[in-house]
Amino acid sequence: MPLLEAEGLARQLEGRLLWSDLGFRLEAGDRLGLVGPSGAGKTLLLRQLAWLDPLQRGRILLAGRSPSSWTLPVYRSRVAYLPQRAVAFAGTVEQNLRQVLSYASHRGQAYDAPRILGWLQQLGRGAGFLALAAERLSGGELQLLALLRALQLDPEILLLDEPTASLDPASTERVEALLHQWLARGQRACLLTSHDGAQIERFTGRRLSLTP
Amino acid sequence: MTAPGALPISDGRLALSALLILVNVVLSGLLRLGLGRSLLLAASRMVVQLLLVGTVLEWLFRQHNPLTILLLGLVMASIAGVSAVQRTRARFAGIYANSLLSVLASSALITGLAVSGIIRPQPWFAPQYLIPLLGMVLGNTLNGISLGLDRLMEGLTSRREQVEARLSLGASRWEACLEVVRDAIRVGMIPTINSMMVMGLVSLPGMMTGQILQGATPAAAVRYQIVILFMIAAATALGVVGVVLLGYLGLTSREHQLRLDRLRTRT
Numbered sequence: 001m002p003l004l005e006a007e008g009l010a011r012q013l014e015g016r017l018l019w020s021d022l023g024f025r026l027e028a029g030d031r032l033g034l035v036g037p038s039g040a041g042k043t044l045l046l047r048q049l050a051w052l053d054p055l056q057r058g059r060i061l062l063a064g065r066s067p068s069s070w071t072l073p074v075y076r077s078r079v080a081y082l083p084q085r086a087v088a089f090a091g092t093v094e095q096n097l098r099q100v101l102s103y104a105s106h107r108g109q110a111y112d113a114p115r116i117l118g119w120l121q122q123l124g125r126g127a128g129f130l131a132l133a134a135e136r137l138s139g140g141e142l143q144l145l146a147l148l149r150a151l152q153l154d155p156e157i158l159l160l161d162e163p164t165a166s167l168d169p170a171s172t173e174r175v176e177a178l179l180h181q182w183l184a185r186g187q188r189a190c191l192l193t194s195h196d197g198a199q200i201e202r203f204t205g206r207r208l209s210l211t212p
Numbered sequence: 213m214t215a216p217g218a219l220p221i222s223d224g225r226l227a228l229s230a231l232l233i234l235v236n237v238v239l240s241g242l243l244r245l246g247l248g249r250s251l252l253l254a255a256s257r258m259v260v261q262l263l264l265v266g267t268v269l270e271w272l273f274r275q276h277n278p279l280t281i282l283l284l285g286l287v288m289a290s291i292a293g294v295s296a297v298q299r300t301r302a303r304f305a306g307i308y309a310n311s312l313l314s315v316l317a318s319s320a321l322i323t324g325l326a327v328s329g330i331i332r333p334q335p336w337f338a339p340q341y342l343i344p345l346l347g348m349v350l351g352n353t354l355n356g357i358s359l360g361l362d363r364l365m366e367g368l369t370s371r372r373e374q375v376e377a378r379l380s381l382g383a384s385r386w387e388a389c390l391e392v393v394r395d396a397i398r399v400g401m402i403p404t405i406n407s408m409m410v411m412g413l414v415s416l417p418g419m420m421t422g423q424i425l426q427g428a429t430p431a432a433a434v435r436y437q438i439v440i441l442f443m444i445a446a447a448t449a450l451g452v453v454g455v456v457l458l459g460y461l462g463l464t465s466r467e468h469q470l471r472l473d474r475l476r477t478r479t
Contacts, residue, residue, distance in 0.1 A: 051468075051469065052376055052379065052470070053469065054469065054471075067467075068467060072384075072467050072468040072469075073383060073384050073387075073468060074382065076379060076380055076381070076382050076468075080381065080382075081380040082380070083373070083376070085373065087374050087377035089374065089377075089378075100378075100381045100382070100383075103378075103382050103387050104384060104387070105382040105383075105384070106382060149381065153382060
């Protein structure tokens with residue numbers, strides 16, 4: 001059974017049909033690149049998969065079950081969507097990480113300091129990063145925070161919208177390495193958009209093309 | 213109706229008072245404020261509306277049927293519910309129903325409790341008590357509701373990214389919107405708290421002034437004022453909480469989505 005399956009999706013935006021009869025399957029280990037010109041609806045497709053917008057047509061199944069049958073908060077912590085513009089919540093980086101774990105859907109999950117510190121080290125940041133005020137982080141640092149905030153929930157699917165757009169090449173490489181490592185840890189897959197053709201070439205195994 | 217205490221104002225002197233509006237008109241002209249027309253319109257509306265209300269109340273106070281009085285209360289509350297929405301900058305389906313429900317429930321409950329438990333007029337529906345008290349409660353609740361609604365819609369719009377980021381990380385719609393909801397309720401309740409803070413120091417409420425002119429002792433008038441302020445505070449709190457929670461439910465979905473597409477900004 002595929003991890004995530006989409007079938008017959010269609011999306012209309014202000015009378016314009018962005019896509020129709022769109023479908024794909026994500027199997028464990030898949031790295032699917034979502035490509036297409038600006039305005040083709042790449043972000044809207046990721047939002048759709050995260051169930052942030054009402055579904056117009058088709059169906060989406062996670063491990064064979066619909067999002068509603070998982071309950072949406074549980075579904076979304078297993079299919080984590082990272083928007084292009086990472087969002088800071090009030091407080092320090094560590095408070096950002098802890099706050100997310102307080103949601104009812106993560107009951108039983110505790111803040112894992114050693115694991116976070118390990119990831120930070122891999123990303124070339126020290127423990128001092130945790131004490132920074134999240135709202136004053138640079139765009140790139142905010143993307144790192146957003147990635148860690150999602151990774152700590154142990155999602156099975158990551159929906160990444162331009163995950164390294166604000167990062168320098170060295171940090172981009174580190175993020176990709178961290179993602180590979182996360183993928184290798186279990187039954188996981190990710191879907192990614194990037195304006196960087198080389199990153200799509202390098203990181204993804206298959207491509208899904210959205211053409212208007 | 214004879215007023216014990218207060219000096220009656222004759223028609224001629226009433227007309228004389230209207231000359232005071234000339235102060236505003238002249239100032240508007242001198243400073244080119246462009247308010248002349250709205251000043252005259254507002255002044256005429258005020259005079260006509262109050263004279264009408266005076267007549268209606270005279271008729272009403274002769275009524276001995278509780279149904280008539282409750283019906284009038286219902287009409288007043290409905291007008292308050294509709295006006296609260298008319299002051300907001302955006303709309304969504306159901307906003308009028310939400311506002312009506314919140315205003316009706318909160319004002320009926322609080323006015324009912326206060327009149328039957330604290331003031332206890334005979335009979336319980338005595339319009340001299342029920343109608344002015346309800347009016348004061350409604351005026352303030354209306355204000356709180358429109359502030360709270362406005363803030364809720366503005367907050368969900370301006371913090372959409374935060375709310376959706378929380379949803380994307382597994383928050384329920386309640387967990388994701390809690391901050392915005394709290395903020396909206398707070399904003400709706402603050403004017404009431406502020407007005408209690410300076411009551412008697414900066415402002416002498418109109419009703420108290422009226423009672424004193426009518427010959428009531430200041431000590432007795434003050435007691436009424438205290439009861440009314442507590443009524444206003446409680447009714448505003450209930451109304452604001454109700455309308456903000458209903459609005460939150462209307463602008464999110466059971467599938468834990470933020471549905472700003474249901475919001476229409478007024479043009």
